[in-house]
Amino acid sequence: MHIYVYELRQERHAPLTAELAGVGLDPVLVEAGFFAGDLGSLTRKGGDTRPILIAVSPVMPAPPSELIRRIRSRGVQNPVIVLRDTRNAREAAEVLDAGADDVVVAPLKGVELISRVHSILRRAHGFASESVTVGEITAYFDGRDPEVSGERLKLSRREHAIFQHLILNSNRVISKGAIYDAVYGMSTDQPFDKVIDVYICKLRKKIGDAAASGQQYIETVYGRGYKFGLDAGPAAVSA
Incomplete structure (x- = not known):
């Protein structure tokens, strides 16, 4: 951040x-x-x-x-x-x-x-407690990695930053540009924004593999961005 x-x-x-x-x-x-x-x-x-x-x-x-x-x-x-x-x-x-x-x-x-x-x-963003639970996922706002189906899910620094931004905006569509700005900001080594797609794919796979249901929780809303919530099922499309 x-x-x-x-x-x-x-x-x-x-x-x-x-x-x-x-x-x-x-x-x-x-x-x-x-x-x-x-x-x-x-x-x-x-x-x-x-x-x-x-x-x-x-x-x-x-x-x-x-x-x-x-x-x-x-x-x-x-x-x-x-x-x-x-x-x-x-x-x-x-x-x-x-x-x-x-x-x-x-x-x-x-x-x-x-x-x-x-x-x-x-x-x-309307959250009073230190954590929020969405389906099988418990996300923390204090820097800890999330828990999926009761087990800690290890995320890289970039994955965690993107995940946190999606969680803060749960059930709302967030544009790729907004995620990019939140994660990379004024960094002098900003990559092409395609990197957000790559990280979203990694997050989906990690969550889907860890969730007992196989649900991926990150939905692609074409032409608008991504949404974190219960709408994205096991067969959710890739970024």
Whole structure:
């Protein structure tokens, strides 16, 4: 999962990005212009799941509350978490009122941050608990691999990212482009989008092989994308 990181203190870049990468997040460092630039990619389906981490520092050209109001006014619904060096109830309340989803205090721990992000995303998609069960599949929103027919199903990092996006949008058709944006985002080594078809095929096979019923759970909706749910049976067509 890509995470946009706004931290203007150069000396903090290396430890911060290392901490985030250690829990599977892909940090993308941004400058002040990010908040005034073209944010269209964040308002598209798929791009709206990428979290934004704003580190408060004395060198910021604008207060964090102003940056948050600016992007919220442009329709950006992405999770926004503010990182502070010290606790300050008044300033924490200010950024939360401006539209931030959470405030954390340094030193940042990646395992805590990613749990907070998962919590924000699952609630935004209408899931209150840490897991959801669809047929024989129990999917978790805390980074764990799913269980199929009572057994853990091991997924690769890319497979897991695609699976999570399908689960968050269960019973809704998700375009290939939205999945691609959610998984690859601003990666500099973006492959051709045909790779999504390949991963969908792998996921279908893994789920179908693990499910006692043989059901694959991922349906291709031609010309529109994919849908995760009970509609796709054992003979579901390939991507």
